[in-house]
Amino acid sequence: MSVTLKDVAQAARVSVSTASRALTGTGLTSERTQQRLVRIARELGYRPNPIARGLKTGQSRLVALLVHNLTNASFQVMAEVVQARLKALGYQMLLCIGGDDPQAESDTLTTLVDHRIDGLIVVPTGKNGAQLETLSKNVPIVCLVRRDDATDLETVLADDPQGAYLGTRHLIELGHKRIGLIVGRQDTTSGRERLSGYARALREAGIARDDTLIHAGHYVPETGATCARKLLDLPRPPSAIFVANHEATLGVLRVTAERNIAIPDDLSLLCYEDMPWFEWHRPAISIVDNGARDLANLAVDRLLHRMDAKGNSKGNGSDGAREYRVGARLIQRDSCRQIDASAPAKSGKSKPSSSKSSAAKSVKV
C-alpha cells in the first residue's frame, strides 16, 4: 500500500539497513548517501511506519491522559494543554475518560499498557494503587490533581491549603467575620485541604471557627443549593460564602437568585476554580484559580523528564521530589465586597477587574 523502507532502499540501490541508518540519522552513513536517501525518501513520500518501529523499539509515541470527565473545566484545559505539548514533541495523546470509577480505571490502565504507551498522566481514583505501582515499573507515570496514597508515584497537585487560605484571607480582609464554607467531602484530600486552609486563615485572624458555617458534600450543583439554603437560613447568616468548587457554585447562584439576594451587596461570593462564564456573569465572579494550566504543564514536564530518564539510563528514575504543588492565586472580580463601617464601599464594580495576587509556584515539599 504505502511506501516502505524497502522501496526507498531499492530506489537508491542500497540495503534497507543503510536506508534505515541514513533516515534515522545515526551518524553511521556517509554524508553523501545520507542526503541522497533523504531526498529519495521525500520524493517517494516515504513515511516510517510507527507500528513496525514500535514493535522493534518497544515504543509507541503514544502518551495517555486519564481523567474523570470533560465537563469539568479544569480537565478540559488540562487535556488541551497536554495534547498541545505532546503534539509539538511528536507524540499523540490517548485521552481516556474514567468517570472516577475504579473498575473503569483499572480496565483502561491494562489496555493502555497493552498498547505500549510511552507515558501516562493520570488523575487517580485512589483505588488502584497497587496496579499503578506495578505499571510504573514499565511505564513512566505521573499523577495529577489527586494523590494515590497507596503509591509513591510522582504527583502534581494544586496547592489547595494555600488556595483556600488565600481566598478566606481575602474575605477577611474585606471585613467579613462570618464566612460560610461549602467544601468537598472530607474523605478526599482536596476536601480536607481546602477546609484546613480556611481554618488557618480564620485562626490567624483570630476569628473563632463556627462549624454551623461549614458544609461538606459532593461537588455537584445540588449540594451547593442545599448548603446555601442551610447557610442562609441560619439565625445569623454569613456575610460571605466561599464555595470550594465551581459545580456547587451553580447551586448557590440559583438559591441567591430565587431569594433575590444581591451579590455582592447582600452577600459576597468567592469560588474555587475558574469557569469561562464566570467572567461574563453579572456580577463577574471572583475566584481562587487552582492553576489548571500550570498543573498540566508541570505534569507534562515531569513526565517528559521521567521518559528521558528511562531512555537514557534505565532504572534510576527516582531523583528527589515526589510531590509538586502549583500555587493558587486569587483573581478578584466583582462578587466580593468590603463590609466595614469605616470603609462603606457599596459596589464591588469599581474595583480593578482582574488584579492578581500570586502564591509561590511549584513548591517542592
Add this chain to the structure above:
Amino acid sequence: MSVTLKDVAQAARVSVSTASRALTGTGLTSERTQQRLVRIARELGYRPNPIARGLKTGQSRLVALLVHNLTNASFQVMAEVVQARLKALGYQMLLCIGGDDPQAESDTLTTLVDHRIDGLIVVPTGKNGAQLETLSKNVPIVCLVRRDDATDLETVLADDPQGAYLGTRHLIELGHKRIGLIVGRQDTTSGRERLSGYARALREAGIARDDTLIHAGHYVPETGATCARKLLDLPRPPSAIFVANHEATLGVLRVTAERNIAIPDDLSLLCYEDMPWFEWHRPAISIVDNGARDLANLAVDRLLHRMDAKGNSKGNGSDGAREYRVGARLIQRDSCRQIDASAPAKSGKSKPSSSKSSAAKSVKV
C-alpha cells in the same frame, strides 16, 4: 518483559501457530487444546501485543476523533460519547484538537494515518478536502457537524435549518413579532442554515423580515455583547432575541444584566445549543438542543458500519445516503415569555420546566 504467545505455546507444549489459532478463536483447533490454551494463557497472564498484531494485520484498534477544541460543550459531550462507545468495542480513542486551523488539521491527519488508525471522525475545517478525500481511500472517515464541500464523505450534521425554524416558531407562537437574531458568520454552513430556518419561520408566519434585527459574527462572547447592544439600541428594539450559539449567549446576558433588563419580563431569550449551567441559571435558559449526543452516536454508528464494510468486502463502501441529519429539539425553560394582550402571562416561571418537542430524528436527505 511481558508474557508472549511463545511463552504460552511453550507452557502448553504446542507451536505458536496453534496457540495463536486457539486464542484468536478461529475454529481451527480442537475443542480440547483450545480450552487448554485459554486456561494457560489466563494463568500466565498473557495479553496479546496489539503492536505486533497490528503490524501483521494492518490494524491498530485506534480510532481518532478530531475536533476544534474542548471548551465547546458540544465537543465535550461528543468526545465523551465517542470514547465510551469505542471503549466498549475494544477500541481506544485518539483525541486530537485542531483549533479549527487548516495547517494543524493537515499535519494531524497525516500523523494519524501514519499510526494506521482504523477509523476517523472529524470536524473538518473545510480547507483540506483533497487530503481527506485521498485518505478516505485507506481509512474509513466520517465528517461531523460540518461538511467539507470539496469531498463527498459521509457526513453527520445537525439539522440547523430545522432547529432554527423550531426556535423561531416557538417565539412567534409566544406572540413575538420583532425577534432579534444573533447568528454565526455567513461563510459557514451552520451560520447560513440557522439564518434560513429563522427566515422560513418568519415567512410562514407572515412576518416581514427586518434585516436590522439580524446580526452575524464569530461564535464568541464579545460578538454576543456587541450585537445585543446594537439590537437593544434600536428605535424599536426586539421583544425577543434568538442567539444561535452558546458562546455568544454569555455576551448577551452580560449586556442585559448591565442594563437591568429583566428576562423574560422585558426580553425573551432563546439560545442554540445547551450548556450545563443553563438549567441552573435564573431564569433557566430555554434552548434549541442541537442533539450533540445523538450526532456523536450516529457518527459512531456510521463509522463502525464503514469499518465493517471495509473488513468484509473491501471496495464497495458507498451504500446510499452520504448525509445524515439529526433532529434538533426545543427545550423550554424560563427565559421566554408570552407577550399578547389576550394572554398576559406575566412570568415564565409557572411553565413546566422542561417539556420537549422533538423534531424528526436522523432523516436521510
Add this chain to the structure above:
DNA sequence: CGATAGACTGCAAACGATTGCAGAAACGCT
C-alpha cells in the same frame, strides 16, 4: 486391511522497521 478424507497441528514466511556483527573499501603510514 488399505485407501482416503477430514481434522488438527507445525513449519516457516511474512508484516516493516532496527541493530549487532562482520566484511569491504578507503586511507594513511612505515
Add this chain to the structure above:
DNA sequence: AGCGTTTCTGCAATCGTTTGCAGTCTATCG
C-alpha cells in the same frame, strides 16, 4: 607494497503476531 585504522555498508536476526501450506494422525468406508 604491506598493514592497521577508520569509515561505511550489507547480511541476517529480531520484535510478537498471523497465516498459507504441508504434514501427521485418526476415523471411516469400501
